[in-house]
Amino acid sequence: MSNSDTSPELLSGGELLMRSLQEEGVEHIYGYPGGAVLHIYDALYRQDKIKHILVRHEQAATHMADAYARATGKAGVVLLTSGPGATNGVTGIATAHMDSIPMVVLTGQVMSWLIGDDAFQETDMLGISRPVVKHSMTVRDPMDIPIIIKKAFHIAQTGRPGPVLVDIPKDMTAPNGQFPFEYPDKIKMRSYNPVQRGHSGQIKKAVAELLQAKKPIIYAGGGVILGRASGELTELAKMLNFPVTNTLMGLGGYPATDRQSVGMLGMHGSYEANMAMHNADCILAVGARFDDRVTNAASKFCPHAKIIQIDIDPSSISKNVNVDIPIVGPVRSVLKEMIGMVQQSEANERANIDLWWKDITSWRGRNASAYRTDDSLLLKPQAVVEKLWELTNGDAYITSDVGQHQMFAAQYYKFDKPNRWINSGGLGTMGFGLPAAMGVKLNFPDSEVVCITGEGSIQMNIQELSTCKQYDLPVKILTLNNGYLGMVKQWQDLNYESRYSNIYLDSLPDFVKLAEAYGHVGIRIEKPSDLDGGLREALALKDRLVFLDVLVEPTEHVYPMQVPNGSMCDMLLSKTERT
Amino acid sequence: MRRIISVLMENESGALSRVVGLFAQRGYNIDTLTVAPTEDPSLSRMTLVTHGNERVIEQITKQLNKLIEVVKLVDLTEGSHVERELLLIKVRATGAQREEVKRTVDIFRGQIVDVMPNAYTIQLTGTSDKLDAFIESVINATTIMEVVRSGVSGIARGEKTLAL
CATH class of the missing domain: 3.40.50.970 (Thiamin diphosphate (ThDP)-binding fold, Pyr/PP domains)
Structure with missing residues (x-):
């Protein structure tokens, strides 16, 4: 379509959607066609920038998009039809939501004038998905499609990330629409302003605590991965010579083969990680949410420790375990500030943690992760x-x-x-x-x-x-x-x-x-x-x-396996050994 | 611990269901809930009465704040505030009861807003406690036919405001 430079080109709702996704740099859409999204699939066919992957079951489309996001940090995009198409995606949306994974899910809906009539393949997708999305929106006017898509990506990818669902009634994407396309550069929402940096006073307090700790440990979660802060985490840990344990979601956030890594913690965490946590006098939680699979019984969790928690989501702080020094902010910028403060500290401000490393080395020496290989002809x-x-x-x-x-x-x-x-x-x-x-x-x-x-x-x-x-x-x-x-x-x-x-x-x-x-x-x-x-x-x-x-x-x-309702260090180490 | 949480939120469809859903999903209590648009039709003001221990209340305010449509909120019970609830109540009123009910209404500074040969409809505003007390009194004088309560609306005293 040719246009003069001044007048914006006129597009259908389906085309507006495709152009908006192109503006977001989307390369792949994972999905499955059906009646309510036929207009969208036609608009998809008539462009060549975005490639569509046709799965065999909608759940797989959501997991593909989710994994793309986990590997790249960018929101994955899913396109599903109304009714069963959309409901088949719910498990994948919930999966992404629980792990704070950015995702934009586009679901078709029956024509707007049929909503509420129990029309063919009609499901209240906003209602069904409400508890498992970061946000959801519905398109009421094709003209709003660019701004809604902009909002969807903005919300999915900023703050604590998560899936955003956009429900699109079929008539919103009808091919006969003639709407101008202008994609907003920026979006400002008065009701959504994620924290940009941590409170410096709190960070200062936390650093003072860390420097004085005699039995410190860094407990790093998925927020380190999502917040692209593994470089900063590693730098800080190295400067302080602290042991680091990663949650299941945080693996790779600190190099596992490094001397300071004590491995994963929690229900099936390493012996040394769980012992170090339980005996620590200071825990720096970075982008970790004290999940019940980590803490075991919250009431018996790390009885001697002062807890510092960095998290972008205020509701994660002191949710399961009471925190002494909370810092709300993006982990990366907070860690950077901490690194600066540690650099400026004097050597005599820092506690000696040699004895603590002796303890850790002795726990490691137990070699609890060894498995028996002698008694079976089958592979372990x-x-x-x-x-x-x-x-x-x-x-x-x-x-x-x-x-x-x-x-x-x-x-x-x-x-x-x-x-x-x-x-x-x-x-x-x-x-x-x-x-x-x-x-x-x-x-x-x-x-x-x-x-x-x-x-x-x-x-x-x-x-x-x-x-x-x-x-x-x-x-x-x-x-x-x-x-x-x-x-x-x-x-x-x-x-x-x-x-x-x-x-x-x-x-x-x-x-x-x-x-x-x-x-x-x-x-x-x-x-x-x-x-x-x-x-x-x-x-x-x-x-x-x-x-x-x-x-x-x-x-x-x-093994190891934490004993139910116990503390971090109550573990079964094999079929016959218990701590 | 009873708490009155006042929420300023985008006046968009679905916003209310998100608040109600949040309470159901996380097992929080809603005692009363009132909501209506403000002078700016793009904003709604909601007053929510809930109860729970300190940790639960903290989570409630944090989780509400996390909802994308929520612009601002305040726990009114943290400072001095005015709270009011409207009661509409229909009671039997025949013979001697009529005078007795009227006296009780006067004591509580309510108004009889509809009069039938054998019943009154009474309007009363005040704190929830006052409305409870009125119902307890009137129940001794006559038979209650119907009770409608609006739920609490609240506002902070003094210069403090919850606005954009």
């Missing part, structure tokens, strides 16, 4: 993850599903970089791993992307093997197959006298043949001696999706 799942780490030089993007394999991945794949560990931490969504791997691979085609999963989880979105073929996404799927829903089995072993209620997955498909049926490569690894060769073979097939069906020891448990 831990060994599989360790081998993968070794063969990928610790540099792959790892996605996971939910269960024992997820914890083994978190414990034994040592992440040295942020944004490499992609998992559903808060909601714990099975079926996340494969579409997440696809979302990462699509945007990082030259990087190794491995989905560590189980035979239960993988079947929750296994249909996406077809999407992988269509868009040529050669991810590696590493299935730790023990024939059981392993984490449920572990709890039934520990708490229900091994009454295995509905956890045995009988009649599993032949995964090798299944992979082949979808046009991929399948490899089965059955014994320890096949592990190295099988993994190498899979990784060498750079251009092919390889489904590795790895048969592992079905009786294995994940």
Whole structure:
């Protein structure tokens, strides 16, 4: 369409939407068409800047967009039709919401004059999604589409990020509309102004506390990744020589192979991390929300510690555990300010923490993360993850599903970089791993992307093997197959006298043949001696999706494991040892 | 701990459902809720009465603030404030009851706003406590047919305002 420079071009609502998304720099949309979004799909067809990925189930579209956001920090975009299309996306929206992942979800809606009539494929999507979005909006006038999209991206990506849903009645995108397109440069909302920096007085108080601490520890969460602050975190930790523990969501925020890293904390955290937390006299929480899977019983949490918490979300502060020095602000700028203050401090202001490191070294010496390898002819799942780490030089993007394999991945794949560990931490969504791997691979085609999963989880979105073929996404799927829903089995072993209620997955498909049926490569690894060769073979097939069906020891448990209602340091260390 | 939280929010459809949903979702209590547009039709003013311990109240205010449509809020109970609630009550009033009810209304400085041969409709404003006290008194004099309460509206005393 040609226009003079002065008059803006006239577009339909569907075109306004596409142009707005282009202005936001969107490269991929993940979605599935249907009646209410046909106008949008037509506008999508008639442009060539944005590529659409057609999934096989809407849940996968949301996870793909989510994983893209986790790997890049930019909002992923999902396009779903009304009714069942939109409701199928709810699990993915909730997954993103729990982990504060920026995402813009566009859902079709029945024509505006039919809303409320129980029209075909009508669902109150604003209502259904309300508790699991950061915000949601509906389009009432096609002219508003650019400003609504601008707002959606702004809200999704700033402050504490999260998913934003935009519901679009079909008539808003009708092709006959003639509306001017002008995309706003900036947006100002009187009711939404996230904090830009922390309170300097509070930061000063916190630094004074940190310098005097004799048993300090840094407890770093997903906020470090989301806030792109791993560089600052590492710098501060190095300056102070403090031990660092990462949450499940924060893995990679501090290099796991560094001497000062004590590993993950919490329910399946390392012995040394949980011991250090429990015995600390000062905890610096950075972008971490004191989740119940971290604290164990909140009333017994770290009884000796002064707690400093940095978080961009005021409601995260003192929510579960009372905090002594709260700092509301973006973790990156707050850490930068802290670094400046520590630099200016005198050496004699700093407490000596040599004795504390002695304690930590002795806890490490217990080597609680060692697993027994002698008693079984079957592969240990831990060994599989360790081998993968070794063969990928610790540099792959790892996605996971939910269960024992997820914890083994978190414990034994040592992440040295942020944004490499992609998992559903808060909601714990099975079926996340494969579409997440696809979302990462699509945007990082030259990087190794491995989905560590189980035979239960993988079947929750296994249909996406077809999407992988269509868009040529050669991810590696590493299935730790023990024939059981392993984490449920572990709890039934520990708490229900091994009454295995509905956890045995009988009649599993032949995964090798299944992979082949979808046009991929399948490899089965059955014994320890096949592990190295099988993994190498899979990784060498750079251009092919390889489904590795790895048969592992079905009786294995994940340890350490915090004892329910205990303190941080009440742990089972194996089937026979307890702290 | 009873708290009166006053909220200034965008007058947009869906905003109210987000507030109500937040309370349901997080298990907070709503005792009363009133909402109406202000002199600026793009803004609504909501008064919310809730109760909970200090930690819960802190979370309520923080979570409300997090809602995108919420512009500002204040916990009125933290300072001196005026609170009022409107009561409309229909009671049986026959024979000697009529005078007795009228006396009670006068004592509480209410008004009889509708008169029927055997019933009165009474209007009364005041704090929630005062309305409770009135209902307790009138129940001794006659039979209550219907009670409608508006929920609390509140405003800070003095120069303090909750405005843009």
